[in-house]
Amino acid sequence: MSNQTVRDQYETYPYPERAPGDEAKRLIEGSPSHLLELNHYVFGGRRDFSKPFRALVAGGGTGDGAIMLAQHLADTGGPGEVVYTDLSQASRAIAEARARARGLGNITFHSLAIEDLENAALGPFDYVDCCGVLHHMADPASGLAVLSRILADGGGMGLMVYGELxxxxxxxxxxxxxxxxxxxxxxxxxxxxxxxxxxxxxxxxxxxxxxxxxxxxxxxxxxxxxxxLHSRDRAYRVAEIAELVNRAGLAITALIEPAAYNPDTYLTDPKLKQQLQTLPWLDRAAFAELLAGNLRTHVFYVVRKGRTADAVAPADDLDLAPVLKGGDAAGLAARIKPGAALTATLDGIKVRFAMPPLAQAMIIRMDGVRTLGHIYNELATINPNLDRDEFLAQYRVLYAALNGLGQLYLRQPPP
Ligand SMILES: C[S@@+](CC[C@H](N)C(=O)[O-])C[C@H]1O[C@@H](n2cnc3c(N)ncnc32)[C@H](O)[C@@H]1O
Structure with a gap:
């Protein structure tokens, strides 16, 4: 089947339904391609957005990913730009109207199939977003291979495909x-x-x-x-994603939200948890998918094989600054009662994370400017008995919960 039937669908029903007038009221943010998140999982938290940065949003639809990324880049004050492409003219028209409504001048729009991107010579790109598109392609593996070939050295991608279960x-x-x-x-x-x-x-x-x-x-x-009523879609399990990514010469750096792909989130029995610790992390993720049974989509970041070592920000790098997604450190700290667990809902499942004694004191200092080292120094000034190993042990517990829930990232602090 050619792309014509898929294109016809999105000409009639641009997806998701969006009204450009709503841009005055809110910015839709999500995964993949939130700037904090892609920096953390593709660039080790160290990307300097005051330098040129070119992102492709492939199959951008009505614009959610392109608008969010372009707005985040504009907010940095840097020269970052977004190239939007899609098969559907009707979807592009909505995305363009949303960009106009926000006064965003850093997006260029193209009507192009992913299959034709190489010929169009728009690349290379530091970052590629392809959210909810590969699973509609006649040959998702070739589609991903095209995207991989137009990726700049040192770049990465944020992808989403449907989840089978x-x-x-x-x-x-x-x-x-x-x-x-x-x-x-x-x-x-x-x-x-x-x-x-x-x-x-x-x-x-x-x-x-x-x-x-x-x-x-x-x-x-x-x-x-x-x-x-889609004319062409398929769904994936974690192992199939790993295979798809591997065939394109890429490797997964993270599955989002990390806690959803961690069996420990759902299990209580220490023996079973210990047994699962022996599995490689992607096998653990595949296990968690089967266990929870509720993952409708898989959002994940990839980089070229061989670049995985520096792609993800190291959890306890003392030179990086922890930053909360919503930026509301005081609000989050207030939700944490001394001695009580943090509770959250992950796709309908209630989950709880034990909080370390220093959780509130750490969170309140997570402003994206103070590095982890600064936070330690401040807390050690208040409590001279706090040694660094104890601080880091508590921080890792907090990090696993907040990063696992998609609330906490790391970045190089602004100069
Ligand atoms: C489900 S929508 C997702 C839109 C957007 N990425 C988002 O997450 O909101 C899928 C989009 O992919 C586009 N699309 C499907 N196949 C494509 C292809 N081969 N090349 C480019 N775009 C394609 C469709 O026109 C449609 O706008």
Whole structure:
């Protein structure tokens, strides 16, 4: 099948549905490609955004990733720029209107298939975002290989593909709808048919029994079409992603959120946890995926094989500054009661992390400017008995929880 059917879908139903006027009210932020996150998992936290930085958003759709990244780059005051490409003109028009609404002048827009990117000679790129696109391509492996070839040395990518287990229930409904839709039926007719079928799903139906899927209920017609009427999509397990990435000469540096891919997040038995410690981290991630069963998407960062050693910011590098995603250190510190655990919800699962005694004192100092070394010095001034090993032991526990939940990153402090 050519890209034409996929393009037609996104011309009729640009996805996700976005109103450019909403840019005045909020910035949509997420993963991959939040600037703090990509810096942490691709550039070891040390990328200087006052230097030229070129990012490609491949299959940018209605603009979520491109707008967020362009806004974050503009906020640094540096020269960073974003190149947006997509098959769909209608999606591009919405993304362009959103950029105009924000006054962003650092995005250029192109109507291009990923398959044609090399010929267009727009690269090389320091960073590539490809979110929710590879799984719609006729040949995802060739698509990723194209992206890999236009990646600059020392660069990396943030990717998202569907997760198989979390999409339980989607493919049987897709199959049913395919079997009863006339091949030449119009998109609006297909939507009508789908809505009618959805009303009559028996309570045993797996889509009905999967509470974590909501696009067909809350995502408008575009969401329903994308989830249940797509002409081409497939879903992946962790091991299949590793294989896809490996074939393109790349390696995974992180799966997001890290805690969701850590079996320890879900298990309590020390023996079982210890047994799992012996597995390589990707096997542990694959185990966690099977265990939790709720991962609808896999967001992950990759770099060229051989560059993994310096891609991820080292957790306890004393020269890097811990920085909170929302920037609200006081709010987070207030949520942590002395002696109590931090609780959070990960895709519907309630999780809890024991907090070390110094958690509040550390968090309140995480302003993205103080380095870990500075934070230690301040706390050691208040408490002269605090030695560095004890400080680092407590910090690692805090880091595993907050970084695991996608709240905490590391970066080189501003000069
Ligand atoms: C599910 S949307 C995701 C949009 C955006 N990346 C996001 O995360 O919000 C998929 C987008 O990929 C585009 N697309 C699909 N196949 C493509 C291809 N081969 N080359 C370029 N874009 C493609 C579609 O037109 C659509 O806009």
């Amino acid at each position: 979390g999409r339980t229930g989607v493919y049987p409904v897709q199959d049913m709808l395919r079997s009863i839709s006339a091949p030449d039926s119009l998109p609006g007719e297909r939507i009508k048919l789908a809505k009618n079928l959805l009303k009559q799903l028996p309570e045993t139906n797996w889509l009905r029994r999967n509470p974590f899927l909501g696009d067909h209920l809350a995502g408008g017609d575009a969401g329903l079409y994308d989830l249940l």
